[in-house]
Amino acid sequence: MSAKNNETSPNLGVEVAGLRLKNPVMPASGTFGYGAEYAPFFDLNRLGAIVTKGLSLKPKAGNPTPRIAETEGGMLNAIGLQNVGVDAFVAEKLPLLGSLSTPVIANFFGNSLEEYGEVAARLSDIPEIAACELNISCPNVKKGGIVFGTDPKAAAEVVSLVRSKLSKPLIVKLTPNVTDIALMARAVEEAGADALCCINTLTGMAIDIRSRKPRLANVTGGLSGPAIRPVAVRMVYQASSAVNIPVIGVGGIMTAEDVVEFLIAGATAVQVGTANFIDPCAMIEIIEGLESFCRAEGIDDIRELIGSLRI
Amino acid sequence: MNEQTVKNLKTVVLSNQEVSPGYFRMRILAPGYPGSAKPGHFVMLRVQRSLHPLLRRPFGIFQTGTLPPDCEGQPPKEYLEILYKVVGRGTNLLKDLHQGDRIEVLGPLGRGFSPLLEGREQILVGGGIGLVPLYMLARELVKTTKVRLYMGGRSREDILCVTEFERLGVETYVSTDDGSLGEQGFVTQALERRLDLGSEASLYACGPMPMLDAVQKICAQRCVPLQVSLEALMACGVGACLGCVVKGIGHSEETPRYLCSCKAGPVFDARELAWQKMDKENDYCEGCAS
Numbered sequence: 110m111s112a113k114n115n116e117t118s119p120n121l122g123v124e125v126a127g128l129r130l131k132n133p134v135m136p137a138s139g140t141f142g143y144g145a146e147y148a149p150f151f152d153l154n155r156l157g158a159i160v161t162k163g164l165s166l167k168p169k170a171g172n173p174t175p176r177i178a179e180t181e182g183g184m185l186n187a188i189g190l191q192n193v194g195v196d197a198f199v200a201e202k203l204p205l206l207g208s209l210s211t212p213v214i215a216n217f218f219g220n221s222l223e224e225y226g227e228v229a230a231r232l233s234d235i236p237e238i239a240a241c242e243l244n245i246s247c248p249n250v251k252k253g254g255i256v257f258g259t260d261p262k263a264a265a266e267v268v269s270l271v272r273s274k275l276s277k278p279l280i281v282k283l284t285p286n287v288t289d290i291a292l293m294a295r296a297v298e299e300a301g302a303d304a305l306c307c308i309n310t311l312t313g314m315a316i317d318i319r320s321r322k323p324r325l326a327n328v329t330g331g332l333s334g335p336a337i338r339p340v341a342v343r344m345v346y347q348a349s350s351a352v353n354i355p356v357i358g359v360g361g362i363m364t365a366e367d368v369v370e371f372l373i374a375g376a377t378a379v380q381v382g383t384a385n386f387i388d389p390c391a392m393i394e395i396i397e398g399l400e401s402f403c404r405a406e407g408i409d410d411i412r413e414l415i416g417s418l419r420i
Numbered sequence: 421m422n423e424q425t426v427k428n429l430k431t432v433v434l435s436n437q438e439v440s441p442g443y444f445r446m447r448i449l450a451p452g453y454p455g456s457a458k459p460g461h462f463v464m465l466r467v468q469r470s471l472h473p474l475l476r477r478p479f480g481i482f483q484t485g486t487l488p489p490d491c492e493g494q495p496p497k498e499y500l501e502i503l504y505k506v507v508g509r510g511t512n513l514l515k516d517l518h519q520g521d522r523i524e525v526l527g528p529l530g531r532g533f534s535p536l537l538e539g540r541e542q543i544l545v546g547g548g549i550g551l552v553p554l555y556m557l558a559r560e561l562v563k564t565t566k567v568r569l570y571m572g573g574r575s576r577e578d579i580l581c582v583t584e585f586e587r588l589g590v591e592t593y594v595s596t597d598d599g600s601l602g603e604q605g606f607v608t609q610a611l612e613r614r615l616d617l618g619s620e621a622s623l624y625a626c627g628p629m630p631m632l633d634a635v636q637k638i639c640a641q642r643c644v645p646l647q648v649s650l651e652a653l654m655a656c657g658v659g660a661c662l663g664c665v666v667k668g669i670g671h672s673e674e675t676p677r678y679l680c681s682c683k684a685g686p687v688f689d690a691r692e693l694a695w696q697k698m699d700k701e702n703d704y705c706e707g708c709a710s
């Protein structure tokens with residue numbers, strides 16, 4: 110059901126952090142590789158944007174196995190941010206991404222404040238990258254492993270530093286493992302973020318009851334998939350109510366209807382993660398589904414939905 | 421690495437039969453597979469449309485083939501077959517599918533076997549359900565050389581499809597732990613005897629990790645080339661999630677080295693892997709189910 114007929118198609122375009130997206134749908138970091146992995150299935154240019162696997166300064170080997178465990182309506186992962194590092198990314202992955210017309214968003218992280226700054230400076234110089242997404246759900250190894258994104262001061266500090274090194278739009282991806290997401294959202298906005306992305310995975314755990322061992326070698330991991338969607342919708346609602354910058358909603362999206370729910374809650378765009386594993390064409394079906402939804406509901410411009418919650 | 425055309429087929433089951441207690445063989449309509457699927461490739465099956473279980477399940481391709489069309493004027497029906505052991509939720513749903521039921525097949529995936537011929541004796545070693553990827557390989561190899569299959573399992577129920585290998589002209593040797601079929605003992609004992617006759621051989625193995633480790637040692641001692649097909653937990657099957665890694669040669673806790681088993685594997689040259697570091701319990705391997 111694509112827009113082939115002569116009716117005027119609804120406008121699916123949105124703007125986030127100064128980027129014009131042809132539709133609000135992009136992959137969630139770490140679930141779409143570097144794009145090439147899904148190129149056999151559809152034209153990547155159909156996506157609103159592409160978000161890379163989280164990049165660090167040096168290559169990262171990742172965690173011991175098992176790294177994944179399926180749970181009810183979701184999955185736990187403790188991949189350990191395995192990635193090729195910025196240099197190999199530029200040499201091996203960027204040629205394909207750079208040839209696309211859709212904007213490329215580079216997700217990145219660091220293990221210390223300094224490393225965050227260095228990666229930001231490197232990414233800043235790469236013309237093929239349209240914007241950066243800062244993952245602050247990482248432990249600060251120099252400060253006893255406290256996660257940057259769970260402390261408003263530490264979060265603001267890393268965001269300000271990155272802001273000062275990065276000459277591109279900055280999206281900050283928040284962790285849901287906090288008591289007050291609105292507080293974090295405001296701290297990050299004040300420190301210079303151009304947009305927020307909510308949410309990263311929820312920390313979880315699963316045990317094999319026969320061996321009494323954790324099902325992940327890392328013991329705990331991040332929960333994703335449909336099981337987390339109500340939490341993500343709540344956090345998008347609270348964060349978008351607390352700030353003036355746009356919010357990208359992510360967490361458990363499987364269908365176009367799920368996207369609409371996030372938009373109503375206050376998201377300007379969305380990311381699709383775990384659903385890509387289940388159906389490599391999930392995002393295309395979602396984009397087509399959004400168009401049908403708008404048409405069926407008489408919505409000319411998808412932006413009408415954003416933050417349209419009636420309470 | 422061979423770059424096959426990977427597709428997500430929304431297709432139907434052609435047949436699904438229990439071939440031995442707890443083991444099923446499913447034929448799925450799969451246009452293109454006879455041309456594109458190579459020995460050692462696998463597919464990710466979406467067993468149902470609801471959320472339980474959420475993820476797809478990986479299965480080796482047992483064989484591909486072509487059937488005459490249902491009626492004249494239609495194209496012939498290309499299919500693939502999987503052979504699976506019922507172990508949990510996904511395989512329990514799979515066993516209840518019937519002719520005409522819908523199923524989604526992502527594939528063909530992974531790096532398959534790269535046969536080493538050159539006057540060598542070709543030896544396949546299968547443990548339990550680990551025999552699956554060896555059939556297509558045997559079909560290729562018998563075209564040019566003599567092929568021997570060493571097949572092991574716990575009991576006679578776990579020895580599958582041996583007559584089909586024999587029909588290809590493969591010489592088969594069966595061992596079972598309980599002696600209910602073939603020789604009693606491990607498949608590796610018979611294998612060692614064969615290798616000690618001294619002719620140059622190439623080995624291809626798939627089965628439970630302890631068996632693979634034993635085969636690997638036997639081959640390393642005798643400088644015999646070996647390719648193994650591994651099994652890992654998988655989410656995406658296309659190299660995106662990095663959930664399926666196995667430890668590569670040179671791996672240590674300080675300098676971890678992981679190989680992506682859905683992209684760089686599931687077939688590896690035994691020399692690519694860090695055998696001493698493999699956790700026999702946690703690193704899943706083909707046929708843990710067996």
Ligand SMILES: Cc1cc2nc3c(=O)[nH]c(=O)nc-3n(C[C@H](O)[C@H](O)[C@H](O)COP(=O)(O)OP(=O)(O)OC[C@H]3O[C@@H](n4cnc5c(N)ncnc54)[C@H](O)[C@@H]3O)c2cc1C
Nearest residue numbers: 477478479480504505507508509510511552651652704708
């Ligand atoms: C490349 C590849 C090829 C495979 N080919 C075949 C094949 O040809 N035939 C076949 O029968 N199986 C094959 N498998 C294994 C098959 O994917 C699993 O048996 C299946 O996913 C189990 O799903 P389930 O929902 O029934 O079990 P679950 O409910 O997920 O698990 C049930 C039990 O099985 C164990 N288990 C789950 N996944 C695996 C796994 N990957 N390996 C070992 N144990 C597991 C679990 O720990 C649990 O104890 C293959 C796996 C891979 C990675």
Ligand SMILES: Cc1cc2nc3c(=O)[nH]c(=O)nc-3n(C[C@H](O)[C@H](O)[C@H](O)COP(=O)(O)O)c2cc1C
Nearest residue numbers: 137138139163244308309333334360361362382383
């Ligand atoms: C296997 C896997 C790897 C991930 N890797 C990253 C990553 O590198 N950086 C990041 O910011 N988020 C990462 N995430 C989190 C996702 O981007 C997303 O926030 C989360 O999965 C929730 O969305 P979902 O329910 O649609 O999957 C990862 C998630 C999964 C499942």
Ligand code: FES
Nearest residue numbers: 657659662664682
């Ligand atoms: S299963 Fe996802 S990378 Fe291999």
